[in-house]
Structures are given as C-alpha cells and as structure tokens.
Amino acid sequence: MSLTPKASGDEAEQLFSKTRTQSMSLNRIISERDAVSEAREAKTARLRELRLEKEADDRAAALVQAAMPKRAGKR
Template structure:
C-alpha cells in the first residue's frame, strides 16, 4: 500500500512541478513583454517631446500667395 501511495505521490509531485514550471515561464514571458512595452512607450514619449521642442524652435513660414502678372 505504501508503495502505491509513494508512486501516486511522485506522479502528483511531477505533474505539479511541470505545471509550476509552465506557470513560471508564462509569468517570465509576460514580464518581458511588459518591460518591452514600457521601454517602447518611454521612447515614444521622449521622441514626441523632442519633436515638439524642435517644431516650437523652428520659425513657421507662412506662404503668401503671389499675385499673378497680367499679360
């Protein structure tokens, strides 16, 4: 009876270990994806700020329509 119990327990521990490993791998992957998304968002914000600063520093050229010469 104890032999059967030990075998069942070993199988259960093995199944739990596999499940736990998959869960940990999934969490690690999700963490990596979140980190990449956060880096992308930070870079986008930084580039947007630089673009807006550049646009603010650049004088705006206003196009004045030319008068057409009469022939």
C-alpha cells in the same frame, strides 16, 4: 493496475512541478513583454517631446525671420 501511494505521490509531484515550471515561464514571458512595452512607450514619449520642442524652435525661428526687414537688392 493500481498505483501505490508512493508512485501516486511521485506522479502528483511531477505534475505539480511541470505546472509550476509552466507558470513561471509564462510569468517571465509576460514580464519581458511588459518591460519591452514600457520601454517602447518611454522612447515614444521622449521622441514626441523632442519633436514638439524642435517644432516650437522652428516656429520661433520662422517668426524671427519674418520679422526681420528684407534688404534691398543690388542695382
């Protein structure tokens, strides 16, 4: 069975269109995955910064508390 040039061209166009659609879908999926990954990394960095800041504040408060003289209890 021999394909006419028109049918052969149509088939080639369909295959190209399918390949292009698959490629676009893959690119979209990769972009979405990268965006999610970047958002996760940004959130992790922000939370780490907040945690370190809180730990530094807690250490400073502990030093202030330790430096304060203790009161004598009631007798």
